[in-house]
Amino acid sequence: MSGWDIKGWCPGALRPMASGDGLVVRVRPPLGRLTPAQAGAIAGAALAHGNGIVDLSARANLQLRGVTEASHGPLISDLRAEGLIDPDIQTESLRNLIVTPFRDAETTALAATLTAALARMPRLPGKFGFALDTGPRPVLNGASVDIRVERAADGALILRPSVHGFGKRVGDLAADAIAIAEWFIAQGGVTEGRGRMAALIGKGVIPEGCDTAPANPLPQPEPGLHPEGVLVALAFGQMRAETLLALAALGYEIRPTPWRMLFLVGATTIPEIAGLITDPADPILRVTACTGAPACPQALGDTRHLARALAAVLAPGQTLHLSGCAKGCAHPSPAPLTLTATPQGYDLIRGGIASDIPSLTGLSPQALPDLLKAEHAPHL
Numbered sequence: 217m218s219g220w221d222i223k224g225w226c227p228g229a230l231r232p233m234a235s236g237d238g239l240v241v242r243v244r245p246p247l248g249r250l251t252p253a254q255a256g257a258i259a260g261a262a263l264a265h266g267n268g269i270v271d272l273s274a275r276a277n278l279q280l281r282g283v284t285e286a287s288h289g290p291l292i293s294d295l296r297a298e299g300l301i302d303p304d305i306q307t308e309s310l311r312n313l314i315v316t317p318f319r320d321a322e323t324t325a326l327a328a329t330l331t332a333a334l335a336r337m338p339r340l341p342g343k344f345g346f347a348l349d350t351g352p353r354p355v356l357n358g359a360s361v362d363i364r365v366e367r368a369a370d371g372a373l374i375l376r377p378s379v380h381g382f383g384k385r386v387g388d389l390a391a392d393a394i395a396i397a398e399w400f401i402a403q404g405g406v407t408e409g410r411g412r413m414a415a416l417i418g419k420g421v422i423p424e425g426c427d428t429a430p431a432n433p434l435p436q437p438e439p440g441l442h443p444e445g446v447l448v449a450l451a452f453g454q455m456r457a458e459t460l461l462a463l464a465a466l467g468y469e470i471r472p473t474p475w476r477m478l479f480l481v482g483a484t485t486i487p488e489i490a491g492l493i494t495d496p497a498d499p500i501l502r503v504t505a506c507t508g509a510p511a512c513p514q515a516l517g518d519t520r521h522l523a524r525a526l527a528a529v530l531a532p533g534q535t536l537h538l539s540g541c542a543k544g545c546a547h548p549s550p551a552p553l554t555l556t557a558t559p560q561g562y563d564l565i566r567g568g569i570a571s572d573i574p575s576l577t578g579l580s581p582q583a584l585p586d587l588l589k590a591e592h593a594p595h596l
């Protein structure tokens with residue numbers, strides 16, 4: 217067993233996670249953005265010290281895969297030179313922040329304030345996270361976080377416990393964010409559910425003063441041209457380092473998003489770079505698949521090769537979650553159709569999560585295309 221193979225906390229860069237293809241080093245972009253130099257440094261480090269694969273996580277972080285214990289130190293040195301590494305593990309693990317890619321004039325300054333506050337937070341569960349969603353309209357509603365900073369319809373800043381419909385008006389962002397984290401701990405939130413805000417709110421435990429509705433959210437945006445730049449998507453949130461190098465060479469600030477997409481700030485044309493998805497109709501965007509075998513040691517079957525094959529037979533509008541085991545990392549919420557790998561083949565779950573009771577069990581990969589077509593056919 218590797219010295220890094222420790223479960224129960226969120227991995228970072230200073231504390232990587234052991235996986236089937238080596239160490240996974242998670243880089244949390246400071247203030248939710250990367251300069252071209254920083255993006256190039258991450259790509260270069262992935263080639264020099266990893267296996268050249270870079271993941272974009274559901275929390276808008278970048279992960280370098282295939283790192284060894286010997287290459288981890290030089291990798292950290294390279295990334296630290298570009299300002300991408302926190303001073304210590306504790307600061308890194310508390311910096312759980314997703315920042316909207318579509319920002320208002322104050323968002324970056326607010327991200328700096330919130331980042332400084334995170335370093336002073338009380339000890340929170342590993343997966344406890346914040347979203348700063350202060351663009352013209354909220355867009356991060358689908359992201360799995362615990363505390364959201366948003367704007368009310370009148371433009372006022374609010375702090376909203378995740379999944380609750382209303383937020384509390386902010387006086388001092390840093391002090392108020394720390395106060396709501398302390399409230400969460402005082403209410404027993406650390407031991408409630410899996411240490412997530414949603415479990416506490418689900419019990420009807422809500423902080424005082426949460427009476428202001430956020431501005432109406434926008435649906436998750438699609439790849440393509442946007443008023444402030446271009447969104448490009450990655451199949452399963454993964455790319456080769458060469459793709460990231462080519463993006464860095466375009467010279468735009470890059471804002472990672474939780475939607476398996478990167479936002480190129482200020483771009484006015486859609487780049488033609490191998491490994492990018494720029495057509496919103498591409499069926500691969502309707503398949504969610506975790507790492508699977510062989511890169512994940514817990515996987516009971518292939519996911520991504522199969523997912524590419526199955527994407528080709530999906531009907532328009534049909535979506536699919538393909539999971540390498542019942543843990544369902546890539547899609548923790550229910551999906552219309554889920555295929556979960558088991559030692560006996562693939563199980564089909566309708567309208568559930570990867571660990572729910574299946575409707576069909578022990579399916580072979582060869583049987584799946586016809587099955588998906590039948591699932592979409594109108595039932596008479």
Ligand code: SF4
Pocket residue numbers: 506507508509512513514515516539540541542543544545546
């Ligand atoms: S769902 Fe299972 S196989 Fe897939 S990444 Fe998570 S632990 Fe690995």
